[in-house]
Amino acid sequence: MADSHGAHALFLAAHPDDGEILAGGLMASMAAAGRRVVLADATRGEMGTRGTPEIREEEASEAARILGVERINLGLPDGGISSHLDTAVREVVKAIREFRPLMVFTHSGTDHHPDHNGLYTAVRRAFFLANVLKYETGQERFLPSRLFYFFSGRHLLPERIDFIADISPVWDKKVTSIKAHRSQVHGSGFDGPETYLTNDLTWHRLEVRFGYFGSLIDVRYGEPYLSESFLRLDDPSILPGVMRP
């Protein structure tokens, strides 16, 4: 029953800027269409090279406002998701049961960052356990419809892609939401060690990366996704992506 679904989508990302970088376009697109989207950061990014948890929380709120999504934090230890897997699973189950999303999105299993891999494992388990009656959290059980993954291995190409979302209309929003994390990028008033995000090449790389995925579907910018299950074609008379503009 459609009514039993709360949020349209729940996005789970390990660190406070992962969601924006990897799935900001899809989140902004859904939000722009009036859908309720929740972004759950697993950690506060307290192990990050730059910024403090307090500053990062403020930046995260601003980025969520730009994208048009609700944002929560699961309070898991930065750098320690894999070593606190049971806690991570439990927090994700609680979030799924609270927001009752139609769709769940998280990191793919092929990633260079241990926290991303840890969250991938936790979310896959939680997706199942959220619907298990005797896994008790004091909430009603819930089974979302679909589980999807976004790609974060920046030195890797995805092992496969199931769909690419056209994010051209919301590209500026995505970039602005990333830049809202001022302590992490070249924000004014923040000094600190250089990281991947403070590198001059960052914006060029983002542009090229998402421009490349856009080029594969004949649009300016695209975000690639993987689906845990087959995508049903509800109307076989209209194949996706072949409509005349």
Ligand SMILES: [Zn+2]
């Ligand atoms: Zn991350």
